Every structure is written in structure tokens, then in C-alpha cells.
Amino acid sequence: MSESKLWAKIKAALQPRVTGRDEINLAATHQPPPKPGREDVGPMVLADIQARIDMGIEKHGVPLQTHNGRDPLWDAYQEAIDLCMYLRQAIMERDGECNGGQSALCPGCKVTVGGEGVKWQCKA
Numbered sequence: 001m002s003e004s005k006l007w008a009k010i011k012a013a014l015q016p017r018v019t020g021r022d023e024i025n026l027a028a029t030h031q032p033p034p035k036p037g038r039e040d041v042g043p044m045v046l047a048d049i050q051a052r053i054d055m056g057i058e059k060h061g062v063p064l065q066t067h068n069g070r071d072p073l074w075d076a077y078q079e080a081i082d083l084c085m086y087l088r089q090a091i092m093e094r095d096g097e098c099n100g101g102q103s104a105l106c107p108g109c110k111v112t113v114g115g116e117g118v119k120w121q122c123k124a
Helices: 003-013 042-060 072-095
Strands: 109-114 117-122
Touching: none
Parallel strands: none
Antiparallel strands: 109 117
């Protein structure tokens, strides 16, 4: 199977399946403007960054440094892929609807990737 056909199948398999309503893909919709909230996020992010620096020093003996023998673009790209996976997992678990075989909360749902692209299956 050609790469373009595989991507077409992946795209088709990931299209939303919403029953009883118009189809909507929340990944392509705008969020409303923010309103005043409860807590500032920035200080927590700064604390998280410092904690990661400290953990890196504890684990590797030095902080992250330039020219360390690794390719930082590949490291970051791989981490970004992991981030996308974790974000989608959280969305799926939060939303929780099976939608005919697309929910991490449904014990019968699973996703497979193979020669025919990405497929969701629900045996519940």
C-alpha cells in the first residue's frame, strides 16, 4: 500500500462518528474567548520546569547541555508525538462516549493499525 493511500485511510478512520447529531470535529473548531479563571498557570509551569531540570541533573549528573551527542530535534519531535498521544487519550477518557467504537473508556473498544490503515473496533 502506498504511503498516500495509508494516510488517506488513517484520515478516514479518524473522522468523527457522532450518532443522532451533525458530525463535528472538535479539533477543527475554535474555543470561546477565555473568561477570568481561578488560578494562574505560569507559576506552576515554572515550578514544573525547575523540577524537570532537577530531575535531569539527578538522573544524568548534569543539566541538559548543547552538543551532548543527541539530536534535539528528534528528541523534541518524539516527545511531541508522545504529547499528542497523551492529549488524545485524555480527551477520549474525559468525553467517554463509545460513538460506535471510539472510546478509551469502553472496555470493548480498541484501535489497530495495519495494512488497511487505522481501525476502531468495538466488541461491547
